Amino acid sequence: MSYEPTSLKIRASSFGQFFDCSYAWEGKYLLGIGGAAGLRALLGTGVHAGTAAFDSARLANNPISPDDAAGVFVDALNHPEFDVDFSNDNLSIKEAERIGLTLTTKYCTEIAPQFNYVAVEMKLEPLVIDCGGCINITLTGTMDRARVAETHDGTIIPDVKTGSRVVVNGEASIKARSAQTGTYQLMYEHTTQERTAGAQIIGLGTTSKTPIAVSPVFDARRVLIGTDEAPGLIQLAADMFRAGLFPPNPQSYLCSKAYCPRWNLCIYHE
Template sequence: MSDLRIRASSFGKFFDCAYSWEGEHLLGIRKPAGLRALLGTSVHAGTAAFDSARLNQSEIRPDDAAGVFIDTLHHPEYDVDFSNDNIKFTEAERIGLVLTTKYCTEIAPQFDYVAVEMSLEPLVIDCGGGVSITLTGTMDRARVAETHDGTIIPDVKTGARVVTNGEANIKSRSAQTGTYQLMYEHTTQQRTAGAQIIGLGTTSKTPIAVSPVFDARRVLVGTDEAPGLIQLAADMFRAGLFPPNPQSYLCSKTYCARWNTCIYHE
């Protein structure tokens, strides 16, 4: 583990359950995605197509974005286990069409995007002891927007719990969005004003919400009173420790490829 290259989009999951993350990203333990994961991927494809076209000043309608959603849902680029989720394909299709349309008509007009799923310059974190982490990749599912307060990173999230009581849930989102903030600043040499969560709820009621702007990078870099997640991650990688989190929302056989051999969720 002298020099580990890690996709920036996975860093948030590292802090959710390092044991599960190690299995997937270091040991190569994989499992097919479920239909709900495919639903999220497909919604993201449709919304990203809409935002990219608008950014390039190309003509696009919500119906066109819905077409991208349908095409991605019906033709996944990875293995999908359609039997491991409590949702039918027709219901996933209905939910995704509603969410894609809501995003295009109600959410996208609120933002002045300057980049969609932007490529990022690698960021090297020296863990000490001859161990380093290199974060790479793109801001998967995130955008860059200009506001009167400065540059922010809106991150589109889908799932059953992303909208709670009409509000976008920012709990446990700072690890990934903070990583994007830091890597955007590293890439552009420009300071960000914060991050924002765009929640697209994949329940039958298809709730949507946009969170207030919050400074996610603070969680990564820490304060005078508390170390940041980057320092804690460096300590964990240097020691080779990847502790489990059996209370994670993703601690289930549906989401974790290491579930069958993990003793900690029992």
């Protein structure tokens, strides 16, 4: 397995994972190491499909009901577009359906009305990062699972997250979210030439209690571009690509057989 490191196209929606565990990211996106996802990943995909359908329909002035959005969720749950290992998670399909239906309905009735969305999963103009040494990487793709919203303070990027740890003690966790949301902020600005006011996490918790929460607005852009004292993640990524260094992170929340395709080949986890 190998890849040509001089000119790489990278999905913008994967850039957050790059900074979570670079070794896993390299395996999945550069070396093409695949593996069946677990039922929890499928549950998240289904909820994202239902909520995106609801928001897209509203934006197109052709709204659908929360029930319709729930139908999109059920369809996605029952017709996965990727391999799923149903033995990978401690979750039954019946419970996954109950959780997903509840979250989709809560999102449509309690969260979506709070926002004035102007785009859903927007297509982004490619952004080239010059890594030096004749190496460049191009971030491309769409703002997967994220929205663009107008507020009194300007344009913000709300990013919808599902998972068992996205809502902690009733609050949407922004821990380790800046790499992804900052990438979206920067690429939105590159695409539209308009400044963003920040990002937000919309947390849809996939535990049995189905907690939901919206984080305060935070500026993730600074983390990407850095300060006078500290290099930004873009600079660090360029250095890592130029050096061909993709360090493992066994402390990652996603370091498990259910979520990491490199698990069976990786010597760094417990």
